[in-house]
Amino acid sequence: QVQLQESGPRLVRPSGTLSLTCTVSGASLGNYYWNWIRQPAGKGLEWIGRISTTGSTSYNPSLKSRVTMSLDASKKQFSLNLSSMTAADAAVYYCARQTVAYTNNWYLGWFDPWGQGTLVTVSS
Amino acid sequence: EVVLTQSPATLSLSPGERATVSCGASQSVSSNYLAWYQQKPGLAPRLLIYDASSRATGIPDRFSGSGSGTDFTLTISRLEPEDSAVYYCQQYGSSPYSFGQGTKLEIK
Numbered sequence: 390q391v392q393l394q395e396s397g398p399r400l401v402r403p404s405g406t407l408s409l410t411c412t413v414s415g416a417s418l419g420n421y422y423w424n425w426i427r428q429p430a431g432k433g434l435e436w437i438g439r440i441s442t443t444g445s446t447s448y449n450p451s452l453k454s455r456v457t458m459s460l461d462a463s464k465k466q467f468s469l470n471l472s473s474m475t476a477a478d479a480a481v482y483y484c485a486r487q488t489v490a491y492t493n494n495w496y497l498g499w500f501d502p503w504g505q506g507t508l509v510t511v512s513s
Numbered sequence: 514e515v516v517l518t519q520s521p522a523t524l525s526l527s528p529g530e531r532a533t534v535s536c537g538a539s540q541s542v543s544s545n546y547l548a549w550y551q552q553k554p555g556l557a558p559r560l561l562i563y564d565a566s567s568r569a570t571g572i573p574d575r576f577s578g579s580g581s582g583t584d585f586t587l588t589i590s591r592l593e594p595e596d597s598a599v600y601y602c603q604q605y606g607s608s609p610y611s612f613g614q615g616t617k618l619e620i621k
Contacts, residue, residue: 434558434601436610449609450514483557487605490564492544498605499548501569503557 391415393484393504400510401478407471411484411504414465418442422487422497423460423467427480428506435480439487439497440467474511481506515540515604519613527621532589534616536602541582543606549578549587550601552615558601562587594620 397409411423425437438448440458448456452471460467471478485500516539526532536547545565550558560569562578565585577588589596597620602613 433614434603434612436612447608451609488563492564496544496546498546499560499563499569500550500558500603500605501560501563503559506557 391486391502393486393502395482395484395504395507397507397509399508400512401474402513403475403511405474405511407469407474407478407482407509409469409482409484409507409509410466411468412464412466413486418460418462418465418467420489422489424485424487424500425458425469426483426485426500426503427478428483429477429480437469437471437482476511479509479511481508514609515542515607515611517602517604517611517613519600519602519616521616522614523617523619525619525621526592528592528594530592532587532592532596532618534587534589534600534602534618536580536585536587536613538583538585538604542585542604545581545585546604546606547578547580547585548603548605549576550603551596551598552601553598561600589618592620596620 392414394412401407422439424439440446455472457470483506485503488498490498518537520535547565549562552558566578575590599615
């Protein structure tokens with residue numbers, strides 16, 4: 390059974406950088422894409438970006454200038470860095486696995502499973 | 514960017530009734546690459562439906578998805594108390610991926 394677990398500091402200073410790691414257990418990282426999603430308290434879900442095992446990345450344009458993702462397949466971990474943090478970045482941050490599927494062609498699919506999420510607060 | 518709009522925002526129904534949640538897209542969702550998730554308080558979203566109408570592993574057949582293009586529907590037949598949750602649609606047909614704003618389902 391594949392499980393994902395987020396880890397990292399829960400408190401970030403304004404203008405600081407958030408650094409989170411997602412550790413995957415029960416499977417290797419290969420043949421999937423790996424995503425970060427966030428959810429401000431009481432609000433909806435926002436996709437942050439994804440990374441493949443080759444290091445190829447795609448970021449949400451709304452965050453692109455501040456986001457960096459990396460992956461270490463040997464440790465079965467992938468990471469998120471989000472710089473210039475403000476109060477608007479306070480949220481529960483989730484990591485999730487994205488299936489690579491095939492019908493008539495290969496395509497990037499749905500998110501399953503998700504990590505349990507980690508609440509990040511921005512405060513001095 | 515594809516904007517997804519869900520309706521209604523809130524739904525209050527009794528056990529045994531049928532729930533219908535709609536998800537409208539601002540432009541056609543490529544190849545109907547749309548998923549539905551269930552989220553209970555304090556928990557991560559759980560995949561219910563992918564590719565608009567395929568049920569995820571372990572999901573009861575009371576949950577079904579339909580639709581194509583810009584209009585999609587999640588139907589929950591024979592509601593049970595544990596179906597109380599927020600339901601989100603998400604498109605993965607084009608980047609940036611996007612989610613609907615959520616529909617809160619309350620079981621009376």
